[in-house]
Amino acid sequence: MLSVYIKTYGCQMNERDSEAVAAQLVARGYALAPTEQVADVVLINTCSVRDMAEQKAIGKMQTVIGQARKKRPDQIYGFMGCMAQSRGQSLIDQLPDVDLVLGTQKFHRAAEYLDDIFAGRRDKIVDTDVEEDSEAKIREHILPGGGEKAVTAFVSIMQGCNQHCTFCIVPFTRGEERSRSIPDIVAECRDLASRGVREVTLLGQIVTSFGKRDIPLKDGRSAFVQLIEAVHEIEGIERIRFTSPHPKGYGDDLVEAYARLPKLVESAHLPVQSGSDRLLKAMHRGYTRERFVNLVGKLRAVKPGMGITTDIIVGFPGETEEDFADTLSLCSEVEFDMAFGFKYSPRRDTPAAAMPGQLSEELIEERHQRLLTVINDLAARKYERYVGRQVQILVEGVSRRNAARFEGRTSCNKIVVFPGSERHRGQLLDLRIERVGHYTLYGDPAIHLD
Numbered sequence: 124m125l126s127v128y129i130k131t132y133g134c135q136m137n138e139r140d141s142e143a144v145a146a147q148l149v150a151r152g153y154a155l156a157p158t159e160q161v162a163d164v165v166l167i168n169t170c171s172v173r174d175m176a177e178q179k180a181i182g183k184m185q186t187v188i189g190q191a192r193k194k195r196p197d198q199i200y201g202f203m204g205c206m207a208q209s210r211g212q213s214l215i216d217q218l219p220d221v222d223l224v225l226g227t228q229k230f231h232r233a234a235e236y237l238d239d240i241f242a243g244r245r246d247k248i249v250d251t252d253v254e255e256d257s258e259a260k261i262r263e264h265i266l267p268g269g270g271e272k273a274v275t276a277f278v279s280i281m282q283g284c285n286q287h288c289t290f291c292i293v294p295f296t297r298g299e300e301r302s303r304s305i306p307d308i309v310a311e312c313r314d315l316a317s318r319g320v321r322e323v324t325l326l327g328q329i330v331t332s333f334g335k336r337d338i339p340l341k342d343g344r345s346a347f348v349q350l351i352e353a354v355h356e357i358e359g360i361e362r363i364r365f366t367s368p369h370p371k372g373y374g375d376d377l378v379e380a381y382a383r384l385p386k387l388v389e390s391a392h393l394p395v396q397s398g399s400d401r402l403l404k405a406m407h408r409g410y411t412r413e414r415f416v417n418l419v420g421k422l423r424a425v426k427p428g429m430g431i432t433t434d435i436i437v438g439f440p441g442e443t444e445e446d447f448a449d450t451l452s453l454c455s456e457v458e459f460d461m462a463f464g465f466k467y468s469p470r471r472d473t474p475a476a477a478m479p480g481q482l483s484e485e486l487i488e489e490r491h492q493r494l495l496t497v498i499n500d501l502a503a504r505k506y507e508r509y510v511g512r513q514v515q516i517l518v519e520g521v522s523r524r525n526a527a528r529f530e531g532r533t534s535c536n537k538i539v540v541f542p543g544s545e546r547h548r549g550q551l552l553d554l555r556i557e558r559v560g561h562y563t564l565y566g567d568p569a570i571h572l573d
């Protein structure tokens with residue numbers, strides 16, 4: 124039996140794509156190899172969002188090939204995903220041992236192409252073409268423990284992005300926005316629920332644009348809200364998450380959905396990118412700082428405990444000390460629960476890469492450090508406030524931080540570690556928070572609460 128090892132870089136969408144490829148290969152008779160050394164096929168699923176992510180994947184492939192050269196001359200190598208899409212054939216020119224380059228609309232063809240390579244029908248395969256309906260092909264799941272252990276699952280609802288933020292390579296790597304149909308997504312969620320899944324995370328590069336072109340408004344509600352409502356109906360699904368929305372796409376119908384739909388978790392990842400109106404405009408974000416702050420206010424008016432996280436880019440071309448100060452002050456104003464700070468990285472073919480005022484690495488590094496300090500201090504204070512409070516978590520399984528403990532997440536997306544056992548898996552459990560760690564809460568079952 125042939126075996127495959129898949130290494131994944133990047134976002135949750137990439138994790139989901141890898142899982143779907145693994146499921147497809149298993150269905151075609153492949154085994155999943157525990158390490159790259161023993162695998163017959165090594166696939167690297169790549170990220171292009173910053174140059175560092177691309178370099179990591181190339182470095183990894185070089186290491187794998189270097190180690191295997193003598194021992195595993197027949198090992199097959201493939202790049203897939205975003206960097207495969209944007210670099211195509213040039214990856215084979217750079218690394219001639221690579222056999223397969225699979226673009227972001229071709230994940231479902233992995234098994235077919237590997238069969239061709241193993242059968243000697245084809246030598247090298249590069250496929251980065253556009254393929255109609257490919258968004259509907261990311262649907263098979265591999266659930267741990269044959270399903271009975273999986274509490275949460277990712278569901279891909281759409282592909283691509285039409286927003287064209289000036290810094291972002293995603294429109295080039297993921298293509299135009301294409302959405303799956305609501306019945307198709309609901310069927311997948313229903314199947315997951317029947318296999319024991321309690322929480323689904325609806326995934327896409329810009330989920331707030333879901334179905335915008337194909338599905339008309341219903342009672343003033345967007346296609347995305349209609350989708351959430353449909354998933355909400357599914358028995359067995361206790362929680363619904365989604366990522367990533369665009370702040371601009373967060374209409375009142377979506378804000379209001381939090382009040383109406385109890386399964387919709389009290390958390391939102393709202394990538395703000397900058398606190399400076401001047402830079403938001405140069406980034407082509409489509410909102411102002413004021414509109415963003417208003418949105419946060421509306422969400423907190425509906426759900427005061429809402430967990431709000433964000434992405435921030437430091438060192439966008441032309442960023443002045445004043446612009447950066449605006450970003451820091453926005454963090455203090457909003458009090459994000461957590462934020463990812465990204466050092467600006469010029470990307471091929473993006474408008475920002477050709478803008479004047481590119482900043483030095485040193486300056487970007489220095490501002491990045493200052494941003495992280497502010498973010499971490501604000502978050503630490505926020506987490507501190509949880510001590511003594513009662514929270515409800517969905518128990519996901521053994522803790523990744525401490526194998527002797529169990530963990531789950533609150534509705535507002537905070538990880539809670541507690542002394543649990545197998546019987547807690549999949550349960551909605553009330554805990555009292557005893558202490559806090561770095562972006563982690565530690566709790567005890569709340570049976571002693573008054």
Ligand code: 5AD
Nearest residue numbers: 172290291394434435465466467468
């Ligand atoms: N440089 C740095 N960060 C970027 N991101 C996207 N493109 C770039 C870039 N060129 C960040 C954004 C986005 C997150 C996924 O990656 O903050 O929200």
